[in-house]
Amino acid sequence: MTEKSFIPRRAMLAGMGATAAGMFLRPMFASAAGASPKRLLIVHRPCGTRPEVFFPIAGNNTTFSLDFSATVAGVTIPSITKSFTPLIGDMVLLNGVTAPRDQGWAGDQHSAGLITMMTGKRFIAIPGTTDLATDSNAKTVVGADKSIDQLLLGLPATNLGGRPVASIQSTAYRASSVSLPAFRVMSYAGNNAPLFPECRPATLFDQIFGSAGADLTPEALARLRTQNKSILDFVNGDLTRLRGHLPASQLPKLDAHLAAIQTLEAAVATSGVSPGATCMKPTQLALPAASGDLSLDEAQHLATAQNQLAIISSAFQCDLTRVATFTFAHGNSALEFSHILPGDVTTDGGHHDISHNTSAGLAQARIDRFYCDTLATFLTNMKSIPDGSGTLLDNTLVVFFNEVSDGNSHGITDMPVAMFGGKSLGLQTGQHMHFNGAYMNDVWSAVAGAFGATMSFGDAAFSKGPVAGLFA
Secondary structure (H helix, E strand, O other): OHHHHHHHHHHHHHHHOOOHHHHHHHHHHHHHOOOOOOEEEEEEEOOOOOHHHOOOOOOOOOOOOOOOEEEEOOEEEEOOOHHHHHHHHHEEEEEEEEOOOOOOOOOOHHHHHHHHHHHOOOOEEOOOOOHHHHOOOOOOEEOOOOOHHHHHHOOHHHOOOOOOOOOEEEEOOHHHHOOOOOOOOOEEOOOOOEEOOEOOHHHHHHHHHOOOOOOOOHHHHHHHHHHHHHHHHHHHHHHHHHHHHOOHHHHHHHHHHHHHHHHHHHHHHOOOOOOOOOOOOOOOOOOOOOEOOEOHHHHHHHHHHHHHHHHHHHHHHOOOOOEEEEEOOOOOOOOOHHHHOEOOEOOOOOHHHHHOOOOOHHHHHHHHHHHHHHHHHHHHHHHOOEEOOEEOOOOEEEEEEEOOOOOOOOOOOOOOEEEEEOHHHOEOOOEEEEEEEEEHHHHHHHHHHHOOOOOOOOOHHHOOOOOOOOEO
């Protein structure tokens, strides 16, 4: 009998699926049930950074500036993270974090970095291949266990699962979606179970919103409010009739559902912004064509990134998913930024090649700043979207990282990691924190705890326990 008290709401949402009405009601139910849902977004950018202009060089942990520069080999390099300045109150810079791996392991170092940063464990050879035994730079490697996003998704305590779209994996680089998983795949469903990212925004859009009915324009929302009011009246009546058939011990649960319905009715009836009013399909930018020196990937890189991130944002707003990973490009990226950012980047060659060019520090920093700038714009938009009593950014933990600290040495210490949002999870924002060599596994263990799951993540050899002070 206990389950009956949940049937009307569940059946209604299941029946609507990803229809326009369902998209409208999901965030409203989530809001009425209590706090807005918590979400996890992990963003990767490739090929390392210039740590001396990624981390603040002055101030204490709470009073620091992101507008600074450093002189490297006689070249003045401006701050990479300056664009995050308006978001300082929503961010944490994590300094002194070590990747959970040994640089002496055979295998491609960018692959090793991405796999271990996400799974917390040493990679394995793809079954049936022998390259790893004979080639110190072998790319026939794959994750040996679930990545952190998929692990948390499957734990009931986190409340991240059970959505129409289990999770999103996406990228802004076509080469990240094909061939060996190696340095291309962030997410793993288990041992040798890579979840390749989708590189085509139109395909990802259709997968998530293709069956979602008409766009939720203001006029459509007005119609839906009327329609959903009728639906809620029906569900309210159904629950009320059910009351006479339930044991007394179950009546408090039923009354809680009735109270939630009344809250929803009030929200639907209002002419102002309701909990679901921001749930609508994302605007997608037109993808430019190749031209001149610009290859198709280079011409479309920024617009593709913006479209993919917009899809994730809308999917979060509509509560279609609560978990997503996004990689700008992979660790062997051949994107030529002298074409993408002419004038700003004057060193020729692909991003990966530039990261190994010891005289191209300015170019390497400028490329990493491009990725920081792009994410900053996206996060600022998330911060402007109302979500429950806060914003979409407040209720989303965004983790931003690189697979190596320095591209040339494939460094594993002082990994350039930042977190944003997550205030509803207790993230202690507005800080530049120093963790003195704690492993990324220890950071993930703290993240798991913030989502309600007490655990030690990854290989015990690369774990010291959850870092302290990151979450309240």
